[in-house]
Amino acid sequence: MALAHANPADAESGRERILHRAAELFLARGYAETSLRTIADAAEMRPASIYYHFESKDHLLTEILDRGIDGVMTAFDEAEKRVEGVTDGRTRLNAHVAGHMHALFANQVFTAAHITIFPFIPDTVRARAVPQRDEYEARWTELLEGIATQLPKQAVAYIRLSLFGAMNSSLHWFDPANGTVDKLAAAIVATLWNGIESHQ
Amino acid sequence: MALAHANPADAESGRERILHRAAELFLARGYAETSLRTIADAAEMRPASIYYHFESKDHLLTEILDRGIDGVMTAFDEAEKRVEGVTDGRTRLNAHVAGHMHALFANQVFTAAHITIFPFIPDTVRARAVPQRDEYEARWTELLEGIATQLPKQAVAYIRLSLFGAMNSSLHWFDPANGTVDKLAAAIVATLWNGIESHQ
DNA sequence: GTCTATACCTTGATAGAC
DNA sequence: GTCTATCAAGGTATAGAC
Numbered sequence: 001m002a003l004a005h006a007n008p009a010d011a012e013s014g015r016e017r018i019l020h021r022a023a024e025l026f027l028a029r030g031y032a033e034t035s036l037r038t039i040a041d042a043a044e045m046r047p048a049s050i051y052y053h054f055e056s057k058d059h060l061l062t063e064i065l066d067r068g069i070d071g072v073m074t075a076f077d078e079a080e081k082r083v084e085g086v087t088d089g090r091t092r093l094n095a096h097v098a099g100h101m102h103a104l105f106a107n108q109v110f111t112a113a114h115i116t117i118f119p120f121i122p123d124t125v126r127a128r129a130v131p132q133r134d135e136y137e138a139r140w141t142e143l144l145e146g147i148a149t150q151l152p153k154q155a156v157a158y159i160r161l162s163l164f165g166a167m168n169s170s171l172h173w174f175d176p177a178n179g180t181v182d183k184l185a186a187a188i189v190a191t192l193w194n195g196i197e198s199h200q
Numbered sequence: 201m202a203l204a205h206a207n208p209a210d211a212e213s214g215r216e217r218i219l220h221r222a223a224e225l226f227l228a229r230g231y232a233e234t235s236l237r238t239i240a241d242a243a244e245m246r247p248a249s250i251y252y253h254f255e256s257k258d259h260l261l262t263e264i265l266d267r268g269i270d271g272v273m274t275a276f277d278e279a280e281k282r283v284e285g286v287t288d289g290r291t292r293l294n295a296h297v298a299g300h301m302h303a304l305f306a307n308q309v310f311t312a313a314h315i316t317i318f319p320f321i322p323d324t325v326r327a328r329a330v331p332q333r334d335e336y337e338a339r340w341t342e343l344l345e346g347i348a349t350q351l352p353k354q355a356v357a358y359i360r361l362s363l364f365g366a367m368n369s370s371l372h373w374f375d376p377a378n379g380t381v382d383k384l385a386a387a388i389v390a391t392l393w394n395g396i397e398s399h400q
Numbered sequence: 401g402t403c404t405a406t407a408c409c410t411t412g413a414t415a416g417a418c
Numbered sequence: 419g420t421c422t423a424t425c426a427a428g429g430t431a432t433a434g435a436c
Contacts, residue, residue, distance in 0.1 A: 161373060195391075
């Protein structure tokens with residue numbers, strides 16, 4: 001019987017190590033700014049070894065983007081299960097915002113990397129990811145239109161985009177060490193739900 | 201007497217041409233993704249000529265970032281003048297959001313470039329820009345605390361960050377050809393001010 | 401599945417003529 | 419103020435041994 005690994009990272013296969021370290025580096029420094037030599041260093045192997053697992057740097061990026069989308073898609077489905085049958089709009093919204101934020105901060109570095117570097121990746125790779133992103137957006141559109149039934153769809157679209165801006169920009173300033181992700185999610189929902197007006 | 205230039209861009213000095221084309225390219229593709237050869241092409245000169253005007257690529261970037269901050273600082277001051285003496289919070293907020301959005305979309309490509317590429321520039325350049333950004337943030341903190349006087353400062357900080365996320369993320373999806381910047385600003389303020397609750 | 405060694409290209413930057 | 423010519427470094431990627 002094999003010994004358990006003290007550090008879970010040791011248990012990762014070479015391929016998984018490359019994916020995780022690359023995603024971390026892309027998130028921290030960007031795609032073009034991160035060389036395969038740097039990724040190989042972080043994954044504790046030689047640059048050439050990466051090419052056993054991935055056809056090119058772009059293919060490595062593609063898989064990271066795919067996993068990133070999978071992360072939020074799964075989070076959305078799980079949040080939906082958690083509020084199945086719930087009719088209160090704010091409760092439903094809160095569950096989904098919390099799910100998205102946990103995917104960003106707690107679960108998957110792939111999701112954080114995807115959202116952060118997306119505007120600056122090669123055109124071909126970005127084009128491939130667009131349909132998946134559209135599908136995720138569509139789920140949110142449906143959710144929000146079901147909650148704010150009195151609003152015109154155009155207004156809901158602005159709300160959705162504002163909400164995405166608020167959620168995703170937190171990657172640049174929120175530190176999970178200084179507050180729980182759930183509290184951050186609740187604060188974002190409170191801003192969107194109450195507005196400033198009611199607190200003047 | 202010199203002839204007037206048909207295209208205002210023709211009137212730009214070599215130095216200005218470099219700055220504008222570089223900012224446009226950094227905004228569209230990112231800093232590391234844009235080579236000095238590409239910039240030189242766009243500015244209709246040879247790569248070596250750039251070094252007559254700028255010590256290095258990082259120095260060129262630094263000036264673009266500085267101009268970007270100047271753009272929103274000036275916009276903030278002008279918005280403040282426009283609502284001098286006005287006490288209604290929403291009117292004051294609307295003026296400043298519109299000012300920020302105009303700086304992003306209508307006035308200065310430098311501001312848009314600054315905000316977009318900031319997370320992915322070399323550490324040394326980024327560190328130099330932080331105090332200027334902090335000063336701009338501080339003006340918004342003061343503005344928002346003066347408007348939402350009943351809220352704890354922590355809540356105002358979340359609102360400020362949500363608002364910045366909403367405003368700046370519009371760079372990635374708003375097309376000025378499909379709507380005026382003023383309407384976009386009004387929609388963002390409406391989302392923040394009314395919340396969803398009042399429209400259910 | 402990982403290695404050594406290396407090819408080939410693009411990059412930021414410099415020297416010096418005009 | 420812009421050019422031609424060029425360099426050294428670092429980039430992605432490949433060949434082939436182990």
